[in-house]
Amino acid sequence: MDKQLIRLRINGEVHEIALSPNRLLLDALREDLGFTGSKRGCDDSSCGCCAVLVDGTPMLSCVALAASYENCKITTVEGLGGPGNLDSVQEGFAEMGGAQCGYCTPGFMIATKALLDRNPNPTLDEIREALSGNLCRCTGYMQIYESVKYALERHGSISSSVRETPSTQAPAVR
Amino acid sequence: MADGVSQNGFSIIGKPLAMADAVAKVTGIGKYADDLYVPGMLIGKILHSPHPHARIRSIDTSRAEALAGVKAVATGNDARNPYGILPIGHDERALALDKARYIGDNVAAVAATSAEIAEQALDLLRVDYERLPAWFDPEESMKAESGWIHEQRPHNIEKEYHHVFGDPEKGFAEADFVAEERYYAGEVNQAAMEPHSTLAIWEPHDRLTVHSSTQVPFYLHRTISEVCEMPMSQIRVIKPLIGGGFGGKSEIIPLEVAACVLAKKSHKPVKITYTREEVFLAHRGRPITIVYLKVGITRAGKITAVQARVIQDGGAYCGYGPVTVLYSGALLGAIYDIANVRYDGFRVLTNKPACGAMRGHGTVNVRFAFESMLDQLAHQAGLDPLEVRRINLLKAPCITANSLRVTSYGLPECIEKVFERSNWKEKKGKLPYGKGVGVACSHYVSGAANPIVRSNMPHTTVHIKIDRDAAVTVYTGASEIGQGSDTMQIQIAAEVLGVGVNRIKLVAADTELTPIDLGSYSSRVTFMAGNACLNAAKDMRDQIFAAVAKKLGCPPADLVAKNDRIAHSTDSAKGVSFDEAVAIALEFHGALVARGTYAPPESARGGNFRGAGVGPSPAYSYSAQVAEVTVDPETGHVHVDKIIAAHDCGKALNPLTVEGQIEGSVYMGFGQALQEDMVWQDGRLMNPSLLEYRIPATKENPQIDSIVVESIDPEGPFGAKEAGEGSLAATIPAIANAIYDAVGVRINSVPITPDKILEALRAREKAGQRAETNSLTPEARP
Numbered sequence: 001m002d003k004q005l006i007r008l009r010i011n012g013e014v015h016e017i018a019l020s021p022n023r024l025l026l027d028a029l030r031e032d033l034g035f036t037g038s039k040r041g042c043d044d045s046s047c048g049c050c051a052v053l054v055d056g057t058p059m060l061s062c063v064a065l066a067a068s069y070e071n072c073k074i075t076t077v078e079g080l081g082g083p084g085n086l087d088s089v090q091e092g093f094a095e096m097g098g099a100q101c102g103y104c105t106p107g108f109m110i111a112t113k114a115l116l117d118r119n120p121n122p123t124l125d126e127i128r129e130a131l132s133g134n135l136c137r138c139t140g141y142m143q144i145y146e147s148v149k150y151a152l153e154r155h156g157s158i159s160s161s162v163r164e165t166p167s168t169q170a171p172a173v174r
Numbered sequence: 175m176a177d178g179v180s181q182n183g184f185s186i187i188g189k190p191l192a193m194a195d196a197v198a199k200v201t202g203i204g205k206y207a208d209d210l211y212v213p214g215m216l217i218g219k220i221l222h223s224p225h226p227h228a229r230i231r232s233i234d235t236s237r238a239e240a241l242a243g244v245k246a247v248a249t250g251n252d253a254r255n256p257y258g259i260l261p262i263g264h265d266e267r268a269l270a271l272d273k274a275r276y277i278g279d280n281v282a283a284v285a286a287t288s289a290e291i292a293e294q295a296l297d298l299l300r301v302d303y304e305r306l307p308a309w310f311d312p313e314e315s316m317k318a319e320s321g322w323i324h325e326q327r328p329h330n331i332e333k334e335y336h337h338v339f340g341d342p343e344k345g346f347a348e349a350d351f352v353a354e355e356r357y358y359a360g361e362v363n364q365a366a367m368e369p370h371s372t373l374a375i376w377e378p379h380d381r382l383t384v385h386s387s388t389q390v391p392f393y394l395h396r397t398i399s400e401v402c403e404m405p406m407s408q409i410r411v412i413k414p415l416i417g418g419g420f421g422g423k424s425e426i427i428p429l430e431v432a433a434c435v436l437a438k439k440s441h442k443p444v445k446i447t448y449t450r451e452e453v454f455l456a457h458r459g460r461p462i463t464i465v466y467l468k469v470g471i472t473r474a475g476k477i478t479a480v481q482a483r484v485i486q487d488g489g490a491y492c493g494y495g496p497v498t499v500l501y502s503g504a505l506l507g508a509i510y511d512i513a514n515v516r517y518d519g520f521r522v523l524t525n526k527p528a529c530g531a532m533r534g535h536g537t538v539n540v541r542f543a544f545e546s547m548l549d550q551l552a553h554q555a556g557l558d559p560l561e562v563r564r565i566n567l568l569k570a571p572c573i574t575a576n577s578l579r580v581t582s583y584g585l586p587e588c589i590e591k592v593f594e595r596s597n598w599k600e601k602k603g604k605l606p607y608g609k610g611v612g613v614a615c616s617h618y619v620s621g622a623a624n625p626i627v628r629s630n631m632p633h634t635t636v637h638i639k640i641d642r643d644a645a646v647t648v649y650t651g652a653s654e655i656g657q658g659s660d661t662m663q664i665q666i667a668a669e670v671l672g673v674g675v676n677r678i679k680l681v682a683a684d685t686e687l688t689p690i691d692l693g694s695y696s697s698r699v700t701f702m703a704g705n706a707c708l709n710a711a712k713d714m715r716d717q718i719f720a721a722v723a724k725k726l727g728c729p730p731a732d733l734v735a736k737n738d739r740i741a742h743s744t745d746s747a748k749g750v751s752f753d754e755a756v757a758i759a760l761e762f763h764g765a766l767v768a769r770g771t772y773a774p775p776e777s778a779r780g781g782n783f784r785g786a787g788v789g790p791s792p793a794y795s796y797s798a799q800v801a802e803v804t805v806d807p808e809t810g811h812v813h814v815d816k817i818i819a820a821h822d823c824g825k826a827l828n829p830l831t832v833e834g835q836i837e838g839s840v841y842m843g844f845g846q847a848l849q850e851d852m853v854w855q856d857g858r859l860m861n862p863s864l865l866e867y868r869i870p871a872t873k874e875n876p877q878i879d880s881i882v883v884e885s886i887d888p889e890g891p892f893g894a895k896e897a898g899e900g901s902l903a904a905t906i907p908a909i910a911n912a913i914y915d916a917v918g919v920r921i922n923s924v925p926i927t928p929d930k931i932l933e934a935l936r937a938r939e940k941a942g943q944r945a946e947t948n949s950l951t952p953e954a955r956p
Contacts, residue, residue, distance in 0.1 A: 103367040
C-alpha cells in the first residue's frame with residue numbers, strides 16, 4: 001500500500017511521517033516515532049497496555065489507524081511527565097506500588113488520568129469501573145487503587161486539561 | 175538473624191520504599207526487550223505445527239528463501255543440539271528435527287526486513303507432515319504401549335517417584351475419620367502482561383549479544399552456547415526490564431534460541447516477539463493435575479496419615495516437570511506435623527504445550543486438595559477447621575518427616591492473625607445460607623537448597639565497587655522481574671554501608687558485567703542474592719572501617735556506619751563523612767572492591783532418597799488465609815467479598831513490596847480458583863487470548879487484606895524469607911472451603927465455575943441431603 005504523509009500531534013509536538021493507510025497507531029508510535037512507552041500485551045484489544053489519550057479520552061492504539069487521528073491531540077505516557085516533573089498520577093504509581101513489572105502501567109495511568117480529568121473525586125467503585133478495561137497480572141489491583149488515591153489527593157493543583165509537555169522520547173539502543 | 179546484624183535501629187530496612195526503577199517505568203523511559211530497536215534489525219517469525227503429533231518428512235524452504243527481504247530461513251538442521259532446563263531433560267530443540275509434538279511446536283523460522291515479509295515467507299514454507307496418533311489425556315497417555323511421544327520415555331511417563339515416610343498403614347489404622355477423594359485442577363498460564371521477546375545481535379568478532387525477556391539469563395547464556403555451538407565467552411546475555419514472569423520466563427523459551435539461530439545464520443540483529451497466542455503455545459504454565467488423596471485424622475483432630483497419588487499432564491516436553499512433581503510431594507505434608515506420608519507422583523507426557531514452573535511451583539494443586547480435605551475431615555469430626563490446623567502445627571525448629579529443615583515457622587501467628595481479623599468465631603458456620611467463610615494454609619521455599627545443575631559453587635555472587643566519586647555500585651546477577659529484586663539489594667547495601675539509597679547504583683543481570691546468579695525462580699532472590707549482597711556490603715564496610723579506624727586511632731569494631739558518616743559508636747563527634755571515609759580507604763587500597771557469595775548450608779540440603787534434592791530450602795514461608803464469599807444458589811455465581819491473607823516472610827525488608835507480592839499471589843490464586851482454565855480440544859487450545867482466557871480484572875478481583883508476619887529467620891538477610899509465591903496456594907482452598915460454608919457443597923475441581931456449583935446443588939437436592947454432602951466427582955476435561 002502506498003504511504004501517505006500524515007501529521008500526528010503527539011504530546012504537544014507535531015510529527016510528520018509517511019505511513020501506510022493501514023498502519024496502526026500503536027505501531028506508528030512505537031516503531032516509527034520511538035514512543036515505546038505504549039505497550040502491546042495482547043492480540044485482540046483486551047489488555048489495555050496500549051492505551052493513549054485522544055483528545056482526553058483513553059483509546060486503544062492497537063486497534064486505531066494512525067491516519068485517522070491527524071487532527072487529534074494524542075497523549076502517551078511520555079507526555080504525562082518525565083523524570084523531575086512527574087504528573088501526580090505517575091508519582092502515585094511510583095510511590096504506592098502501582099507499578100510492579102510496569103508493563104501495564106502506562107495504560108493504567110492513561111485510564112487514571114482520563115478518570116481524574118472528568119471526575120476529580122471518584123469513589124472506589126468508580127475507580128474500579130474506569131480501570132476495568134486494563135489488565136494487571138502483578139498487583140492484585142490493591143496498590144493500584146492506592147496509587148490512584150495518592151494521585152487524587154494531589155490532583156487539585158494540576159491543570160485538568162491534558163498537559164502539552166515536550167516529549168521525553170527515550171533513545172533506543174543504537 | 176544474619177551474623178552481626180541487629181534487628182534494631184534500621185535506617186532503610188523495613189521501611190516502605192518505592193521501587194528503584196519506578197520512575198523509569200512510569201515515564202515510559204524504561205526499556206523492555208520489544209522496545210529495543212537497532213539499525214538493520216530483522217524481524218523473526220516462527221512457523222508452528224498445525225498437528226498435535228506428526229513426523230516431519232521434509233520442509234521446502236526454497237520459495238520462502240527466494241522472497242525479496244528474506245535474509246534467513248532456519249529449520250531443525252540449523253541447530254541440532256537438544257536442550258532443556260534440567261540436565262536430565264534435554265529433549266527440546268530450537269526447531270523440530272524429526273517430529274512436531276504439539277499444535278504450536280516450532281518447525282521453522284524466518285528473518286526478514288519487515289514483519290509483513292516474514293509472515294509472507296512463513297506462508298511460502300512447505301512442510302510435508304505424516305500425522306501420528308496423539309495423546310491428550312494424561313491417564314490415557316500413561317497406558318500407551320507404542321508410538322511414544324519421546325522414544326526414550328516408555329508409556330509417555332517422563333518421571334515417576336514413590337516416597338514413603340513413617341508408616342502410613344499404621345497411621346490410617348489409628349485414624350477415627352478417613353477421607354478419600356479425587357481432585358482435579360485445570361491448566362493455567364502465567365499470562366504475564368509482557369509477551370516474550372528476544373533481540374539477538376550478531377557482533378564483530380563472531381560474538382552474539384542477546385537481550386531477552388528472561389528470568390534466567392545465566393541458564394540462557396549456557397543454552398545458547400550449547401545450541402549455537404559457540405563458546406560462552408563469545409556470548410553476552412542482557413536482561414532488560416521484564417514485564418512479569420511468574421515462571422513463564424524461567425526456562426529457555428523457543429523464541430530465544432530461534433532468534434539466536436537466525437542471527438547467527440543471517441549475521442544480522444534479529445528480534446522475535448511473540449503474539450499473545452504464541453505466549454499460550456510456548457506456555458510453561460501450571461499443569462492439569464489429578465490428585466487421588468486419602469487423609470486420616472483422630473477424633474481430636476490430629477492427622478495420622480496422608481496418601482497421595484498425583485498425576486501431572488506435563489505436555490510434550492520435560493521442562494521442569496520432574497521438579498514440579500517432586501515439589502508436589504515434598505511440600506504436601508511438610509507444612510504440618512505429619513509422621514506418616516505416602517506419595518506417588520507421575521509426570522506424564524501428552525501432545526500439548528509443555529508445562530513449567532508457574533508461581534507456587536508444584537505446591538498449588540496439591541495444597542488445594544489437601545486443605546479442602548482437611549476442612550471436610552474437620553466437619554466430619556465436628557471440629558472447627560481452623561482449630562484442626564492449630565492442632566497439627568510443627569514444633570519448630572525441627573526436621574520434617576521428609577527431611578526438610580524448618581528454621582523459622584510463623585504459621586501459628588498467621589493463623590491467629592486471620593482468626594482475629596476475620597472475626598472467625600462469629601462467622602464460621604453462623605452466616606446466612608449463601609454466605610460463608612473458609613480457611614486454608616500454605617507454605618513455600620525461599621529458594622532451592624540444591625541447584626538445578628549439581629555443584630558446590632555459590633548460588634549467587636555480588637560485587638560492590640567504590641571509587642573516587644564515592645558512589646556505591648552493586649553488580650548483581652539477580653533478575654529484577656517486577657518483584658523488587660534490585661530495590662531489595664539497594665536497601666541492603668545502603669543499610670550496611672550507612673548511606674542513602676540514592677548513593678547506590680545497581681548493575682544487574684548482564685553476563686558480561688555481573689557475577690552469576692541462578693535466576694528469579696523458586697523465590698530464591700531475597701534469601702540468596704540478598705545474603706550475597708549483605709556479605710559483599712559487610713566486606714566493603716570492613717575495608718572502609720579498617721582504614722578509618724587507623725586514621726582515628728580506634729579499633730574498627732568501635733565504628734558504626736549511619737547517615738552517610740562513619741563514626742565512633744559512643745562518641746559520634748569522632749568520625750568522618752562517608753566521602754572522607756572513602757578517600758581514606760582509597761589511599762590504603764586503591765579502588766575498593768568487595769565480594770559476597772551465598773550457598774545454602776549442608777544442613778539445609780535435605781535427605782538421601784531418590785528425589786530428595788527437590789523441596790529442601792534454607793527457609794520456608796508460611797501463609798494462612800480466610801476467604802469470605804457470597805454464593806448465589808440460583809445461578810451458582812460466587813462473589814469473593816474479601817480475602818484476609820497473613821504471610822510469614824521472615825522480615826519485610828520493604829513492606830510495600832511484600833504487601834504487593836502477597837496481594838499479587840492471592841489475586842493469581844483467585845483467578846485459578848474461579849475463572850482461569852485453558853480449554854483443550856484434541857490438543858488444540860481453544861482460548862489462546864486474554865479475551866477468552868480471562869484473568870481477573872478490577873471488577874472481579876476481591877478486596878485483599880494483607881497482613882505481614884515476621885518470624886525473623888536465623889539465616890535470612892536481616893531475617894527475611896520469601897514473599898512472592900507462598901500465599902498463592904492458600905487462596906484456592908480458602909475459597910473452596912468458604913463455598914462449602916456458604917451452600918454446603920464441596921467442589922473438588924478448579925476452576926469452580928457456576929455450572930459445577932449448580933450441578934452439586936442439584937445432586938444434593940436429588941439425594942435429599944441438606945447436611946454434609948459427598949463431593950462432586952471431578953470430571954477430567956476432554
